[in-house]
Amino acid sequence: MTFTIPPGAPKAASAAAFGRELVKALEVRKVPRNELWRATGIGRTALDNYRVGASLPLTEAAATLAVALDWPPLLEIVRAARERRCARCRAPFRNEGGNMGAKRYCSPACRIIAENERLASKRARQASQTGDGKRRYQEVARLRSGIRIATEQATEARGAIATMCASCEPQGLCRTADCPLRAFSPLPMATHRSVTPATRTLAIARRSARRWTPAARAAQSEKTRRLHAEGRMSIDGIRANHPAHDPLRREAWLAAIRATKARRGHTGGRRPKAVPA
């Protein structure tokens, strides 16, 4: 199922830009749409939706198309459209949601930490109003500094993993499902094939190679030879054995046509004159 963007939605412009870029890539690479479907396994309906800008592909599909057509802008458009920054740790993350609603955090962990921070602040405020505020306040400060250190370390680790993944898969698609870095990789896991699609010329050549096997060729030339022998082939628009070209049969042929027409009530183009009243 492909999510179709309602008109006027924020990502409609990106989807339209992606569609235009896909059309351009297919044209320049001379790849028929069917071949793209065959090569990537991305469904025809989905491809049609992308082409007309009715939906924006997930990063993985965009990367697959970018690889298949050797057209990096396809991935860049989707990356730019789907990239967000976490409201807590500021790390970039992909929003792969259908309607791309208000997803604010990079991970469930960040969402929970942000929630806890809010709660702690609230408690500290309340505590300072009741008396043993100082101790509570110190607790919160310690919690905050701990979180800050962890966040900094996580950001460094994330950067290192991203660099590692980018050098392993420069095309932006992870193909190693059991990589130990998989759970932390910023790259989407490749789920589609990416075989290079055939160009228009190659697709036609393949199709005719399938159709014109040596046996099919032999059968066709046998048929042509027979038609020639029977005089049924037209040469310069004239069928050799047609009675019109045979003085011995011509009269009989014309008589047969006249007889048929008479039987069917034809008047040879002359209609009886209407009698004036």
Ligand SMILES: [Zn+2]
């Ligand atoms: Zn985060």
